[in-house]
Amino acid sequence: MVKLLEWQGKEIFRNYGIPLPKGAVARSGDDVVKVLGSHVSLPCVIKAQVRVGGRGKGGALRFASTPEEARKAAEEILGSRFKDETVKEVLIEQKLPIDREIYLSLTLDRSKRLPILMGSAEGGVEIENVPDEKIFKLWIHPFAGVLDYQKRQVAKLLGLSGDAAKEVAFIIDMLWKIFQGEDAELVEINPLVVSAGHLVALDSKVIIEDDAVFRHPQYEHLQGDLTDLEEKAHEKGIAFVEMGGDVGVIANGAGLTMATLDVLLENGGKPGVFLDLGGTDDPKKVAEAFLLMSEAKPKVVFINIFGGVTRCDTVANGLVSEIKRNPPNFGIITRIRGNNEREGKEILNGIGIGSYSDLAEAVRQVVAMEVKP
């Protein structure tokens, strides 16, 4: 999931012709003064560029009517922490008179297996806080796109007429083009404001689908909300989740990984790092995963593998090579079943690592090792 920053999303909006306030990105107080001297006039708004929501209430949006005020606000925000993110950039935009705030978005409705266009005449707040009856939903067939009658329906539901009705139809067309053309999971404008009778996108939220980044190399390096270890794992194609406890778990497949988590928690274990090997038949990938796990400094590592595409002996060979190269200072418990189970167990026994067949029993051993001082 590549979550774009507001200004990155707005770059896309600009390319598709969606109307925006005049603005520019600044990375220092000096930048702000330069921007205000050239194409943004006062009064202005200074917005922290972070991926999490709730900037309005969190002090990450400031208003200024002089260059000095703007510089001061930007310098306060830049480098500060907002929730879990450090602010590295601010967006300076002209402050607009606002008549109304609207919500508009396109995303995938997994249950209907169709794109869904959602809107509300009550935008500006997080959509999670808008009651259901104030949100309208229209489903879009991928082969048809948003139909003209649906655009008229949206204008009516939003209470827009005249120029604003035409503008919203255009904006919807562009959102659809962005949604498909940029392989977005979500394209959201909140708020889309009516300012002096015309529509302007005041914010942007665009999430690009990971799996489609191969078509859009420009988004490759914009991944943001991962911890350092998660980032490393991501690069290697390993799913990795940090949860704060001291048991590391390596399993294969999301379902088995989650089932392991369930059994571990039930038995009083404290899951730390979860690492999903996925399907692999390369012992090197297993070794890399194990090394990554060591960096998370767990107390015990539990390896739970059901061999299918990933054969048990492949996992065992990968583990043994890494353990020999880099003897770990934590306990290891394994539980392996499935393809080449016997071979895998023999390889592990060869260097003195025990292996269980029963999941519940293995987890009890893990927890016993975890609580041992």
Add this chain to the structure above:
Amino acid sequence: MSVLVDASTRVLVLGITGHQGTIHTRGMKAFGTQVVAGTSMRSGVPEVEGVPVFANVEEAVEKTHPNAACLFVPAPYAKDALFEVADAGIPLAVIITEHIPFHDMLDMLYYAKEKGTRIIGPNCPGIATPGGAKVGILPNVIFHPGNVGVVSRSGTLTYEIVNSLSENKIGQTTCIGLGGDPVPGTTFLDALEKFEADPATKAIVMVGEIGGVAEEEAAAFITAHVRKPVVAYIAGQSAPPGKRMGHAGAIITRGKGTAESKVQALSKAGVRVARFPYEIPGLVQEALRA
């Protein structure tokens, strides 16, 4: 009896000369499946594992008459491959490929519907009928013929559960791996409907995951249309919200798709819900006795 695949299934493997394509062609044949043809972009490979290789689907269909396709094609080319399969009139396409963009999958799903092709997957382990045929990558050794239908969104967890059923002498009619992607070609509802209609299936095991609302919808469907006993397990009952646990299926957003809401909906529909995977065989035995 079984659902979707049986001894009469004739499989065409797309991407047969690739590493995975070759290994699993061998696996399917060892299972007893009739693998009748393969296709490959690579020219000059006449056969793989004794299976004739063609340059395109149309030619393979003309010469070998497959009625199922198994796709190992890399994600960027999967959409084109599926369109080719649907245009050739093959009624079943099992897509093993992972990381297919969901926008591509939407096009694939509706195109296939239009052409009368059922998709299983993508990002799935496939489908197997013990004693009949396997289309996909599920390990051969875990199966045992019998009267329980298994449908699952997981891969390895399915193997784990099928294996534990077999170890407890509970055989299966057919096992369907739906895959964990956001846009699956076949859903729990489709699978439940098939198992309900299959006279050989006496009980159904459903393996779900957190994220999405597929399990809640399945619960509503079971209440309305399923008379056979259902046993379910939902993986990730303790996963932290907002974290992706390996693939797109397993993410909790906006308070929906939690394990709690799924377990509650299923229990209300009369489904026996296991708390852990190893409780499933016991619950199935209980359901079959009842």
